[in-house]
Amino acid sequence: MKVFLVGEASEHADDLRPHLHDPWEIVELPWSAADSALFDDRIDADDVVVSLRFTRETVAPPFRLLHVPGAGLDRVDFAALSPETMVANVFEHEVPIAEFVLARLLEWEIRAAALQESFGPEAWPSLYRRRVPHGELYGKTLVLIGYGRIGRAIAVRAKAFGVEVVAVDDYAETDAAAHVRPTTDLADLQRRADYVVVACPLTASTAGLVDAAALARMPAHAVLVNVSRAPIVDGHALYEALRDNAIGGAILDVWYRYPGVDDQELAPADDPLWELPNAWCTPHSSAWTTQLPRRRYAVIADNLNRLVAGEELGNLVRPDRVDSSRRSPS
Amino acid sequence: MKVFLVGEASEHADDLRPHLHDPWEIVELPWSAADSALFDDRIDADDVVVSLRFTRETVAPPFRLLHVPGAGLDRVDFAALSPETMVANVFEHEVPIAEFVLARLLEWEIRAAALQESFGPEAWPSLYRRRVPHGELYGKTLVLIGYGRIGRAIAVRAKAFGVEVVAVDDYAETDAAAHVRPTTDLADLQRRADYVVVACPLTASTAGLVDAAALARMPAHAVLVNVSRAPIVDGHALYEALRDNAIGGAILDVWYRYPGVDDQELAPADDPLWELPNAWCTPHSSAWTTQLPRRRYAVIADNLNRLVAGEELGNLVRPDRVDSSRRSPS
Numbered sequence: 001m002k003v004f005l006v007g008e009a010s011e012h013a014d015d016l017r018p019h020l021h022d023p024w025e026i027v028e029l030p031w032s033a034a035d036s037a038l039f040d041d042r043i044d045a046d047d048v049v050v051s052l053r054f055t056r057e058t059v060a061p062p063f064r065l066l067h068v069p070g071a072g073l074d075r076v077d078f079a080a081l082s083p084e085t086m087v088a089n090v091f092e093h094e095v096p097i098a099e100f101v102l103a104r105l106l107e108w109e110i111r112a113a114a115l116q117e118s119f120g121p122e123a124w125p126s127l128y129r130r131r132v133p134h135g136e137l138y139g140k141t142l143v144l145i146g147y148g149r150i151g152r153a154i155a156v157r158a159k160a161f162g163v164e165v166v167a168v169d170d171y172a173e174t175d176a177a178a179h180v181r182p183t184t185d186l187a188d189l190q191r192r193a194d195y196v197v198v199a200c201p202l203t204a205s206t207a208g209l210v211d212a213a214a215l216a217r218m219p220a221h222a223v224l225v226n227v228s229r230a231p232i233v234d235g236h237a238l239y240e241a242l243r244d245n246a247i248g249g250a251i252l253d254v255w256y257r258y259p260g261v262d263d264q265e266l267a268p269a270d271d272p273l274w275e276l277p278n279a280w281c282t283p284h285s286s287a288w289t290t291q292l293p294r295r296r297y298a299v300i301a302d303n304l305n306r307l308v309a310g311e312e313l314g315n316l317v318r319p320d321r322v323d324s325s326r327r328s329p330s
Numbered sequence: 331m332k333v334f335l336v337g338e339a340s341e342h343a344d345d346l347r348p349h350l351h352d353p354w355e356i357v358e359l360p361w362s363a364a365d366s367a368l369f370d371d372r373i374d375a376d377d378v379v380v381s382l383r384f385t386r387e388t389v390a391p392p393f394r395l396l397h398v399p400g401a402g403l404d405r406v407d408f409a410a411l412s413p414e415t416m417v418a419n420v421f422e423h424e425v426p427i428a429e430f431v432l433a434r435l436l437e438w439e440i441r442a443a444a445l446q447e448s449f450g451p452e453a454w455p456s457l458y459r460r461r462v463p464h465g466e467l468y469g470k471t472l473v474l475i476g477y478g479r480i481g482r483a484i485a486v487r488a489k490a491f492g493v494e495v496v497a498v499d500d501y502a503e504t505d506a507a508a509h510v511r512p513t514t515d516l517a518d519l520q521r522r523a524d525y526v527v528v529a530c531p532l533t534a535s536t537a538g539l540v541d542a543a544a545l546a547r548m549p550a551h552a553v554l555v556n557v558s559r560a561p562i563v564d565g566h567a568l569y570e571a572l573r574d575n576a577i578g579g580a581i582l583d584v585w586y587r588y589p590g591v592d593d594q595e596l597a598p599a600d601d602p603l604w605e606l607p608n609a610w611c612t613p614h615s616s617a618w619t620t621q622l623p624r625r626r627y628a629v630i631a632d633n634l635n636r637l638v639a640g641e642e643l644g645n646l647v648r649p650d651r652v653d654s655s656r657r658s659p660s
Binding site for chain 1: 426429430432437442449453459462464465469486487588591595596597605610611612614615
């Protein structure tokens with residue numbers, strides 16, 4: 001009974017081991033074990049493969065479970081898996097993403113970094129006497145596009161700040177943290193939004209959902225936040241709206257172009273959004289925490305424990321429900 | 331029936347007026363109306379004075395209510411007030427102070443400003459390939475010193491992030507947001523704190539409460555936050571602890587010296603805390619929001635409406651319960 005940690009996963013044996021109840025043999029393999037049949041003869045029907053990717057030219061021999069150590073399934077070729085092989089993924093990234101969104105919205109209102117920058121004996125009297133009031137989250141309206149795990153994690157936290165949270169989602173239901181409305185209500189809701197947060201997957205129906213017309217419906221002070229996938233927002237329309245101060249600002253952590261292994265320089269979008277003072281741009285960092293892989297490998301270990309105990313696994317993926325247009329760079 | 335807005339309060343007639351149900355005459359007066367008897371003959375027994383300060387060399391003639399448009403009562407000389415004059419204050423600052431604390435703690439973990447600073451086409455490939463993981467609030471332990479309005483506002487928000495909140499307070503009780511323990515437990519609690527937040531008033535028993543020994547009990551990664559009054563923390567001991575990396579850092583918004591009207595330059599503390607990279611220093615800004623005076627004058631108007639309707643007033647102050655050692659620079 002072996003668990004193969006492939007590619008990036010091979011760095012996480014120590015995150016997995018302490019949570020395992022049974023004597024699994026942990027084997028570290030290179031990426032080629034995910035992308036070719038090179039190591040297939042070492043993988044038995046009882047074994048588990050942990051890998052962010054899985055592709056083959058022909059169908060792989062059956063093994064017990066492919067556990068993706070992330071949420072995205074776009075790099076798994078389900079046709080390359082034997083029908084007996086189960087597939088599971090892990091989430092947990094909703095926690096750091098929600099923290100990132102709240103951190104940036106709070107700083108958008110407070111601007112504490114600038115206060116800190118100028119503080120000292122020379123500035124103290126004038127800073128104190130002429131304190132410039134800042135903003136608050138309290139009482140604001142946040143519109144979530146998408147009310148899945150990430151949307152809910154944002155909503156719970158925003159609500160604790162006295163923010164009114166309204167989400168558009170055609171499948172989710174209203175709960176204690178947010179009112180959920182159909183996607184067709186988005187246009188109306190945008191008009192009274194202080195913050196619009198994109199938290200839906202990229203699909204054929206969400207690509208370009210936030211276009212020039214949608215941006216034009218936002219109040220002039222409103223802030224657009226994208227922590228999902230860049231192409232849900234029309235990048236050029238966003239650039240123009242920000243440049244012309246038609247909206248208050250944008251908090252962008254996801255991009256239109258991702259670097260390949262050899263890229264030394266790469267514009268993340270066609271328009272230089274990062275040069276605008278009202279666009280706060282970061283390098284797809286929101287979920288990238290020290291704690292995230294630890295939590296994720298604890299979840300994977302729990303599934304391995306369940307496998308041995310004959311219990312139902314968590315986060316099982318049904319290939320027929322996977323939208324192949326989803327892109328998950330992280 | 332007149333309401334006198336004195337000094338700084340005279341800037342807020344427009345915040346008060348829309349909330350009044352009755353035909354009050356609003357009169358704006360200079361600070362001298364608070365500090366001298368100069369305007370006392372204009373103030374009748376039915377009238378209300380709104381002022382952050384109130385002093386007299388002799389007792390003022392009776393009027394209905396002194397409404398302080400802030401929380402601090404240290405600039406009110408109760409001996410100068412007729413016994414018939416009621417006194418009320420307002421809070422509401424717990425909302426922006428709690429937002430400030432969460433904003434700074436989130437940024438302490440995430441460091442999004444630095445990511446934003448370096449982002450662009452030249453840095454994008456290397457930033458993405460060598461993303462440095464940041465921290466999370468989730469699962470951390472926050473110890474509150476004091477569980478009054480500010481402490482509770484912090485606790486509710488921190489709890490929504492999955493933070494364990496423990497407060498020391500000899501009068502408050504455990505609630506859904508925080509476990510409350512007696513102040514004598516502080517030493518034990520500090521040892522497992524990730525964040526220690528000073529949120530108690532400055533009194534004879536809290537001055538210097540966080541001294542060198544208390545700082546030495548904090549873990550090396552822990553962060554001290556002071557949004558209350560500087561002298562609760564021994565400034566020199568804090569400087570040494572930060573300089574020697576004996577604690578992880580400090581988030582300081584309150585100071586040991588406040589500028590007088592003529593000060594052009596003033597060191598906010600004996601030791602140059604603001605020069606340390608692990609001390610995040612701001613100029614007593616946490617509560618200073620655009621929304622705060624609007625909310626406060628709405629509360630004052632509500633009290634004026636209650637006065638006319640013969641209802642019980644909110645936030646009435648009992649002079650015998652005011653600790654004269656409290657300092658409230660804001």
